[in-house]
Amino acid sequence: MTSQPRPRWDVVVAGSGPAGLAVAAACADRGLATVVVAPATGPWAHTYGMWADELADAEVALLGGARAGVRYPTTLVRTGAGDHDLGRAYARLDNGSVHAALLDRLRAGGGEVVTGTVEQVLDGRTAALADGTRLHGTLVVDARGGGPATAQQRAWGERVPGPVPDVVPEGGALLMDWTALRDPADPQPPAFLYGMGLDDGTVLLEATSLAARPPVPLPALRDRLHAHLARHGLRSLGEPEKVAIPLDATAAGTGAPVGAAAGLVHPATGYSVATSLRLGPVVADAVVGGAGPAEVRSLVRSRRRRATLALLGLGREVLLDLDEEQTDTFFRAFFTLPARSWATYLAVDSSPAAVAATMLRVAAALPAPGRRALLTAVVRALRR
Numbered sequence: 001m002t003s004q005p006r007p008r009w010d011v012v013v014a015g016s017g018p019a020g021l022a023v024a025a026a027c028a029d030r031g032l033a034t035v036v037v038a039p040a041t042g043p044w045a046h047t048y049g050m051w052a053d054e055l056a057d058a059e060v061a062l063l064g065g066a067r068a069g070v071r072y073p074t075t076l077v078r079t080g081a082g083d084h085d086l087g088r089a090y091a092r093l094d095n096g097s098v099h100a101a102l103l104d105r106l107r108a109g110g111g112e113v114v115t116g117t118v119e120q121v122l123d124g125r126t127a128a129l130a131d132g133t134r135l136h137g138t139l140v141v142d143a144r145g146g147g148p149a150t151a152q153q154r155a156w157g158e159r160v161p162g163p164v165p166d167v168v169p170e171g172g173a174l175l176m177d178w179t180a181l182r183d184p185a186d187p188q189p190p191a192f193l194y195g196m197g198l199d200d201g202t203v204l205l206e207a208t209s210l211a212a213r214p215p216v217p218l219p220a221l222r223d224r225l226h227a228h229l230a231r232h233g234l235r236s237l238g239e240p241e242k243v244a245i246p247l248d249a250t251a252a253g254t255g256a257p258v259g260a261a262a263g264l265v266h267p268a269t270g271y272s273v274a275t276s277l278r279l280g281p282v283v284a285d286a287v288v289g290g291a292g293p294a295e296v297r298s299l300v301r302s303r304r305r306r307a308t309l310a311l312l313g314l315g316r317e318v319l320l321d322l323d324e325e326q327t328d329t330f331f332r333a334f335f336t337l338p339a340r341s342w343a344t345y346l347a348v349d350s351s352p353a354a355v356a357a358t359m360l361r362v363a364a365a366l367p368a369p370g371r372r373a374l375l376t377a378v379v380r381a382l383r384r
């Protein structure tokens with residue numbers, strides 16, 4: 001009989017995205033011997049947005065209160081009905097400082113970073129690397145990101161010299177402008193403009209397809225953005241940001257999955273970073289309490305959260321069927337709900353009952369033709 005190798009690590013984390021480093025730093029903070037393994041461990045390149053209250057929660061839970069990003073006090077949604085300030089501040093993660101702070105915490109707790117590719121997770125406890133190395137822990141946290149999906153959010157972003165107050169409120173964020181990119185002649189699904197000021201005084205503008213199956217080709221979004229820039233006489237600077245977020249990927253992660261690997265991307269909006277940062281310490285506490293791979297999996301993908309994700313997924317399926325006019329009408333109604341209601345729908349941690357209640361409230365808030373379109377889309381989505 002061969003004996004099991006003695007674990008050198010308490011926690012082996014596969015992946016160094018926000019989900020992986022959040023768990024790794026929190027584990028090391030709690031005295032767990034932690035190693036992170038990923039092919040590349042540099043700062044994250046994407047622009048990560050979230051609500052300012054979510055950023056504040058992450059600062060407290062994960063970074064000892066240190067500032068982790070930029071706040072935008074005004075968050076604007078623009079529809080055919082005009083501008084609506086949501087009254088909930090938006091935020092952008094400061095990738096460089098958060099990434100560095102999480103690595104510092106990992107190393108301060110005796111943790112290490114290994115460059116490599118995990119090919120397999122065995123028994124939830126051993127990471128088998130492509131170069132033949134095996135890292136043994138009491139637990140492997142799988143944070144290798146999301147799998148393939150048939151529905152995706154896509155966006156094409158470019159920076160322009162700021163400020164551009166007629167497009168993005170000065171010092172604020174433009175969450176969605178459903179009027180800016182309208183093109184009835186374009187056969188592609190609806191797109192909205194997203195934007196915010198960056199630290200260097202430029203403004204990032206992104207032509208975004210919220211959810212589409214098949215995904216909208218990136219060049220189509222680039223062309224819509226360029227047409228908008230031309231209308232406003234705006235010149236683009238630097239490299240584009242290209243966004244492709246799987247929205248209906250199965251939770252492919254093995255061992256103890258977290259983040260996109262655990263299917264924790266919001267099925268309709270593509271957001272996951274705030275959830276991942278918040279869950280890092282929760283997972284670490286569970287491991288300190290003796291949780292193994294199966295317990296962490298049930299914590300992260302609890303029955304309640306799976307039910308919520310399924311409802312949010314139904315919401316995405318409904319949106320897939322709406323045209324430009326119907327989408328504009330939908331978001332007009334959605335954001336006139338009380339903030340508590342729409343915020344419930346935007347969080348994967350909400351209870352299924354609360355999400356269902358918001359869905360009913362949106363239906364009730366829609367004008368009769370919009371409600372008919374929504375109900376038709378619900379029936380079609382349920383038949384898929």
Ligand SMILES: Cc1cc2nc3c(=O)[nH]c(=O)nc-3n(C[C@H](O)[C@H](O)[C@H](O)COP(=O)(O)OP(=O)(O)OC[C@H]3O[C@@H](n4cnc5c(N)ncnc54)[C@H](O)[C@@H]3O)c2cc1C
Nearest residue numbers: 015016017018019046048049118144145259260271272273
């Ligand atoms: C351009 C862009 C912009 C986005 N903007 C936002 C946003 O504003 N707000 C938001 O909430 N979400 C956003 N998202 C969506 C989503 O939240 C991100 O994709 C987020 O990075 C997911 O975090 P994660 O840590 O789960 O996975 P990832 O960030 O994908 O990290 C996966 C990690 O695993 C590593 N890895 C992969 N394969 C292996 C392997 N075999 N072995 C070891 N390591 C491996 C990778 O190198 C990486 O380090 C955006 C996505 C994109 C692409």
